[in-house]
Amino acid sequence: MSRRYSVAGRSGATNATAGHCAATLWNPSAGRVLSVHEIYMVSAGAVADNWALVVATARGTAGSTVTPTIINDFGNASVAPNSGAVLDLGAYSVQPTVGTLYIRRGNRPGALGVEFPIIFTRPFEIPPGEGLSIVVPSGLSVAIQATDFTFVWEE
């Protein structure tokens, strides 16, 4: 049976540049697929911004990384994620490789504590060696403000 995990962390503000990344759930495994069920974004600043959800095909270099442990397991018989999945957070010094084929996008008002949940009624799968990123959408030059991110997945 698959195991469910969640991991959370706060990003720093991105640059005001399209494609710049605020957070990525990265799957470094060679053979395991992550099934993402939910993503939560809560603004930690009070500046309006825009975001897009997109597949990342190269990891880049994150500003910080949260590595889940057995504590992140929803189950009682806790096991650390076998995939080695990590939450990478901005600001990145080298951006992950992303395109503009967005899975979802939106915008937030300039208020602290605005929450936007992304609930997948059917999970979105991250293959080995790929990630799922929140980035500044193309055509827009507005930084994604500092944000508390939570990714929930099964593997």
Added chain:
Amino acid sequence: METRAALSALTAATAAALDVASCQLWNGWSRSVYVHEIWLHWRTGGTTFTARGARTTARGTQSSTVALNALHLFDSPRTLVPTNINLDLDFSVEPTFTAGIYLFAVNMTAAASDPRHIPFDRPIEVPASEGLALVNGGGTIGQLDATFIISF
């Protein structure tokens, strides 16, 4: 098993007129496509906006479009079968639909970023060579972040 995918884009601002299209999921594939959810973020703010869902029977002329790509697919490995499924934006010739006959409608407040989730407990089937458009139902200028969750 069905394959699920999402297409997402920022629409152009519609004209301040009733029944002009904001965006359209156009099915140019040979089989039906099913719409499970639509997510909207009201972008313009400062005024209210009404979006209505209308079936379209001719595509019109779009100035830009997002074509379905393997990177839109939910399932791994990503094997793209359909072709010619598009999220159309910014129309110089409006798609053809019956004004006054809508499948759903939502209102947005005057607050920028007002989000709307439109889930369909049973998906809306869009046959081949037809579409599902969001059209202006309030006569105000409107710009949306729009996402269609589909399967095929």
